[in-house]
Amino acid sequence: MTEFEVPVLSIKHLNKQFGTGCAHCTNPEPDALIKNYCKVCGTVFACRDVSFDVYPGEVLGVVGESGSGKSTLMQCLYFDQEATSGEAYISSYQNGLKNLFQESSQQKRYIRNNLMGKVYQNPLLGLKIDFSSIGNIAEKLIAAGSRNVEMMEARGTDLLGKVNIPIHRSKEAPKNFSGGMQQRVQIAKALSNNPPILLLDEVTTGLDLSVQASVLDLIKSLQRELNISIVLVSHDLGVIRMLADRTMVMLDGQVIEQGLTDQILEDPQHAFTQQLVHSLL
Amino acid sequence: MMNTAYNFAFFDEGSKREIRRATLKAIAIPGYQVPFASREMPIGRGWGTGGLQLTLALIGKKDVLKVIDQGSDESVNAVSIKKLVSDTTGVQLTESASEATIIQSRHRIPEVPLKKEQILVLQVPLPEPLRYFEPSEHETKKLHAEKEYSGAWLMLFEQIMKYGSMTTGADHPVMVHDRYVMAPSPIPRFDNHKMDENEALILLGAGREKKVYAVPPFTKIVSLDFEDYPFEGESFEGKCCRLCGSEGVFLDELIDEGTGETYYQCNDTGYCYEVLNKAEKAGVN
Numbered sequence: 001m002t003e004f005e006v007p008v009l010s011i012k013h014l015n016k017q018f019g020t021g022c023a024h025c026t027n028p029e030p031d032a033l034i035k036n037y038c039k040v041c042g043t044v045f046a047c048r049d050v051s052f053d054v055y056p057g058e059v060l061g062v063v064g065e066s067g068s069g070k071s072t073l074m075q076c077l078y079f080d081q082e083a084t085s086g087e088a089y090i091s092s093y094q095n096g097l098k099n100l101f102q103e104s105s106q107q108k109r110y111i112r113n114n115l116m117g118k119v120y121q122n123p124l125l126g127l128k129i130d131f132s133s134i135g136n137i138a139e140k141l142i143a144a145g146s147r148n149v150e151m152m153e154a155r156g157t158d159l160l161g162k163v164n165i166p167i168h169r170s171k172e173a174p175k176n177f178s179g180g181m182q183q184r185v186q187i188a189k190a191l192s193n194n195p196p197i198l199l200l201d202e203v204t205t206g207l208d209l210s211v212q213a214s215v216l217d218l219i220k221s222l223q224r225e226l227n228i229s230i231v232l233v234s235h236d237l238g239v240i241r242m243l244a245d246r247t248m249v250m251l252d253g254q255v256i257e258q259g260l261t262d263q264i265l266e267d268p269q270h271a272f273t274q275q276l277v278h279s280l281l
Numbered sequence: 282m283m284n285t286a287y288n289f290a291f292f293d294e295g296s297k298r299e300i301r302r303a304t305l306k307a308i309a310i311p312g313y314q315v316p317f318a319s320r321e322m323p324i325g326r327g328w329g330t331g332g333l334q335l336t337l338a339l340i341g342k343k344d345v346l347k348v349i350d351q352g353s354d355e356s357v358n359a360v361s362i363k364k365l366v367s368d369t370t371g372v373q374l375t376e377s378a379s380e381a382t383i384i385q386s387r388h389r390i391p392e393v394p395l396k397k398e399q400i401l402v403l404q405v406p407l408p409e410p411l412r413y414f415e416p417s418e419h420e421t422k423k424l425h426a427e428k429e430y431s432g433a434w435l436m437l438f439e440q441i442m443k444y445g446s447m448t449t450g451a452d453h454p455v456m457v458h459d460r461y462v463m464a465p466s467p468i469p470r471f472d473n474h475k476m477d478e479n480e481a482l483i484l485l486g487a488g489r490e491k492k493v494y495a496v497p498p499f500t501k502i503v504s505l506d507f508e509d510y511p512f513e514g515e516s517f518e519g520k521c522c523r524l525c526g527s528e529g530v531f532l533d534e535l536i537d538e539g540t541g542e543t544y545y546q547c548n549d550t551g552y553c554y555e556v557l558n559k560a561e562k563a564g565v566n
Contacts, residue, residue: 106428109427138435139435148509149509149510171443
């Protein structure tokens with residue numbers, strides 16, 4: 001091996017706070033905060049100095065309890081929320097030299113539409129619930145510049161087939177679908193323009209077990225087939241064990257532990273990770 | 282005769298100035314919807330108050346006004362608006378599209394091509410082309426700012442998926458000068474191309490929604506479509522007006538209730554009369 005692999009997505013020192021902060025909480029003293037909350041000014045520090053790299057074809061798992069900043073992290077990555085500070089680079093955008101967080105909102109939209117796909121925990125956020133399923137997929141393709149109906153219809157039908165939505169229901173609106181089907185339509189939409197990076201935020205939470213299994217199966221096979229890099233947020237360690245190559249554990253907005261998934265699950269170092277692993281039923 | 286109980290053109294000068302200022306901004310940014318303080322009018326909102334306010338703010342003593350409502354000079358709405366403007370200004374009224382300096386219209390662009398001294402004022406019920414796609418004004422403003430118009434194409438895509446073709450009967454969205462997507466007001470698709478590189482100033486006013494926007498002379502207007510589903514206006518091939526015999530104009534389809542026969546007639550009544558009068562003068566009939 002002559003060169004190191006270049007990460008597809010690289011995040012450096014990402015911070016996200018809700019509130020302005022005050023003299024009390026910007027003080028580096030260890031007990032300045034209650035968990036991630038400043039009791040003086042009420043600021044919540046949702047993500048604190050989060051840094052990580054994702055390599056081509058790799059699945060990075062993010063675990064942690066509710067309120068640990070997992071979803072906020074994902075929202076910052078997809079520009080749903082503006083990061084307070086930090087840097088993000090994508091290797092296929094401007095040769096990975098431009099900090100994405102400092103791009104204009106038009107450029108951010110371009111990145112979202114062309115280089116990323118996201119599946120939300122709540123399908124209502126990721127889909128236009130009244131538009132047809134195939135229209136939902138076309139939306140992403142149109143946003144990425146396609147103006148050919150035949151091509152978009154073919155691509156949409158193909159993807160809906162991949163996620164096991166019957167063809168005769170492709171023109172139906174997702175509001176008529178079950179939660180699991182909606183989630184699968186969302187996955188098809190996120191995959192529509194072959195994004196190098198896919199962000200999955202609690203995709204299987206709230207689905208019944210058999211549907212969970214088929215959705216996970218689908219993600220795994222698509223990821224292998226298309227060599228997509230995935231950032232996968234879940235509090236379900238089973239999902240993480242099955243999909244993630246590498247895992248990072250978050251607590252109160254900070255990354256407290258990261259490493260190979262097997263290592264994290266078999267030999268947790270941090271007290272919180274130990275508790276998390278041992279509370280697995 | 283002008284009713285002197287009112288200020289010239291109904292409005293006080295301050296109101297006119299405010300509307301003109303919004304209009305100037307609209308002309309400066311073609312296709313951009315400029316908010317303005319829509320006034321209370323003696324007609325209900327949604328009955329042409331946007332267009333009427335523009336007309337009243339623009340009109341001068343030397344102007345010649347034509348008002349059309351879906352092609353007709355004589356419908357109640359057109360007549361009422363004409364009466365109000367002439368009562369408060371005393372300007373000359375006309376039914377001829379070529380004689381008018383200001384043409385206020387609901388849902389049609391006249392058949393006679395507009396000239397550079399003319400201003401066409403269109404009444405707009407729903408100025409936001411993305412409204413059905415995104416209900417929040419806050420969001421649509423952002424979408425316009427970022428030139429993110431996938432929603433406009435998506436709505437057309439949905440129509441193709443459902444019905445096999447683009448089914449906008451009127452108000453087919455257009456791209457103005459490669460920047461803003463605009464609702465051209467509910468003019469039939471037939472009229473869309475008349476906006477492209479047209480010589481006159483076109484102003485659009487939405488009274489209920491409190492927006493003014495404009496297509497300045499010689500602005501590029503492109504109707505949205507897809508590579509494999511190109512935009513098409515209504516076709517009246519092989520049909521002509523029963524009264525004046527015109528072809529290649531927008532025709533109304535009518536049914537004779539006695540015989541059950543279908544026939545066609547010019548939608549633009551002013552144009553139809555002109556053709557008929559010309560023919561009579563020439564001694565054809």
